[in-house]
Amino acid sequence: MRVLFIGGTGFISTAVSRQAIAKGFELYLLNRGSTPAHLPGSHHLTADIHKVEGVRLALQGLEFDVVVDWIAYAPDDIERDLALFRGRVKQFVFISSASVYQKPPTHYLITESTPLYNPYWQYSREKIACEERLMQAYRDEGFPVTIVRPSLTYDPNFPIAIGGWGCYTLADRLKKGLPIIVHGDGSSLWVVTHADDFGRGFLGLLGNGQALGHAFHITSDEVLTWDQIYQTIAEALGVEAKIVHIPSEFIGRVLPQYEGGLLGDKTWSVVFDNSKIKAFVPGFQATIPFRDGIRRTLAWFAADEKRQHIDEAVQKEMDLILKAYEGRF
């Protein structure tokens, strides 16, 4: 199977690229070549996806069974993809987000038929608009779309709400005994998924004719509280987490850039029903518990000190929120 990943060297997609190569897929990665990734066995096409003429040139003479766009965020991206791949591909996979699901949820258990509605987060509304455009193309012209909605997926990044995503800042604070922030009272439920688990479910959808016109989430079945997520990271580092609980609304007032990701996503308890992906990809089951997966992430950071980047902007943000919260009375 000849597969094109637009992106393919990112946080989730690197692990999936690695698995696709190991599975024997003929994998092409289209990106700018600026994100370091060691993926021998793949073919590299250098282009900026926002510069369409360059993309057309890079794709000239190539046909793909499957195209996955890992980095489409707005309906304009989808129009571009439709123009590029209409009539040229057997399956087009759009990477959406589980944050598209109804907020606040009216039912704790999320299935793929949970309504798509997010009044809090523009990112999620744009993903919903992308999904809707693609489903319209599926109905009107038979465009062979499959939609995949990852939830918080990690390795080698930290699956957290506050404290830095692709950097080492949270681990550094924990090791130094500095306070860290957990939104809410830390008891709401959340699901984090190791990229290798995600990849095994995901690759089972590629070239799978039954998946056309369908949407899927692919997550772990392990449900944790937010306190447990941060405590598990601390435990793996051999330290105790000094957690300060702060309401999401308060954090959003201090730093509005956090409002969408909290009130539009991580504030609400989520539990995913994964029976659909298990039905379409027989044998799929996420197998990496967070206590093991996070140790792999920490080992990746430990293997090279240069990876342990401390993001000073994130440090400042955390200190600002903590100071504002301490001084609120």
Ligand SMILES: NC(=O)c1ccc[n+]([C@@H]2O[C@H](COP(=O)([O-])OP(=O)(O)OC[C@H]3O[C@@H](n4cnc5c(N)ncnc54)[C@H](OP(=O)(O)O)[C@@H]3O)[C@@H](O)[C@H]2O)c1
């Ligand atoms: N991680 C999660 O927990 C999560 C949860 C929900 C949804 N998602 C969705 O998952 C997707 C992200 O996947 P990811 O983590 O693999 O991606 P990512 O970390 O954002 O990676 C970006 C990838 O895209 C390439 N890229 C960036 N800008 C580009 C451009 N202008 N032209 C061509 N290539 C470009 C990068 O390579 P170069 O820099 O070399 O170009 C790299 O390969 C997004 O759609 C996101 O909404 C993720």
